[in-house]
Amino acid sequence: MSDQKLNLAVLISGGGSNxxxxxxxCADPAYPAQISVVISNRPEAYGLERARAASIPAICIDHKDxxxxxxxxxxxxxxxxxxxxxxxxxxxxxxxxxxxxxNHWPNQIINxxxxxxxxxxxxxxxxxxxxxxxxxxxxxxxxxSIHYVIPEVDQGPLILQGAVPVEPGDTVxxxxxxxxxxxxxxYPAAVAQIANERQKQA
Ligand code: GRF
Numbered sequence: 001m002s003d004q005k006l007n008l009a010v011l012i013s014g015g016g017s018n019x020x021x022x023x024x025x026c027a028d029p030a031y032p033a034q035i036s037v038v039i040s041n042r043p044e045a046y047g048l049e050r051a052r053a054a055s056i057p058a059i060c061i062d063h064k065d066x067x068x069x070x071x072x073x074x075x076x077x078x079x080x081x082x083x084x085x086x087x088x089x090x091x092x093x094x095x096x097x098x099x100x101x102x103n104h105w106p107n108q109i110i111n112x113x114x115x116x117x118x119x120x121x122x123x124x125x126x127x128x129x130x131x132x133x134x135x136x137x138x139x140x141x142x143x144x145s146i147h148y149v150i151p152e153v154d155q156g157p158l159i160l161q162g163a164v165p166v167e168p169g170d171t172v173x174x175x176x177x178x179x180x181x182x183x184x185x186x187y188p189a190a191v192a193q194i195a196n197e198r199q200k201q202a
Contacts, residue, residue: 004032004199005195006032006033006194007036007083007086008036008085008086009035009085010022010035010039010051011041011089012039012092013040013095014047014092016091017092017180019038019091020047020050021183021187021188023051023054023056025192032195032196032199033195035056036084036085037056037080037082037083038059039061040058040060041072041095045060047091047092061079069098070100072095087108087194087195088108088109090109090112090149094126097109107148110147110148110159110191112144113130113145113146113154114142114144115130115144115145115179116144116163117147117155119139120137120142121153122155127176131175131179132172135171140165142163142166142175143179144182144183146158146159146161146186159190159193160186160190162186163182164178164181
């Protein structure tokens with residue numbers, strides 16, 4: 001950790017609204033973390049624009065340019081090594097990472113999932129599929145989970161969770177919007193919690 005702030009690498013694939021929540025949190029000089037680099041696997045991710053607007057290095061490593069998962073991850077690792085990184089934050093990053101990659105960063109990769117894990121998680125449970133499953137199951141509440149990343153998808157230790165009500169008449173869209181707002185609150189809080197814990201240990 002440089003000058004007491006936790007250095008973040010944020011990985012995205014799309015709009016980057018969770019990235020924006022982290023950018024906004026880091027704008028407070030008292031916030032215990034800073035973003036060193038933003039990396040997207042998709043060139044058209046609007047989150048890259050959000051990073052550039054905040055003068056944060058914004059890199060695209062397009063997975064379609066690489067033959068296979070390992071080659072893509074080698075390029076990802078090479079880029080990460082160019083920056084101070086204490087914690088990798090997956091924020092709408094839609095690639096499954098291999099155990100090799102994850103094990104290179106023990107307890108240093110976190111993710112946001114738009115449901116109350118361990119329910120409604122795992123392979124194939126992402127984006128709208130999650131909210132559709134919650135509605136189909138007749139759940140009275142849903143929410144967001146910030147968790148450490150381990151090779152088993154969405155099964156890593158939970159860091160923070162926040163519940164939101166499922167309202168009568170909710171659609172996938174209305175529930176997704178409510179859960180996303182909770183993610184935007186939870187993600188910066190989870191990063192601050194980790195940063196403060198590590199500062200105590202340092
Ligand atoms: C979030 O709901 C996240 O949980 C899921 O994809 C969405 C990303 O949104 N993985 P954004 O790119 O951060 O706006």
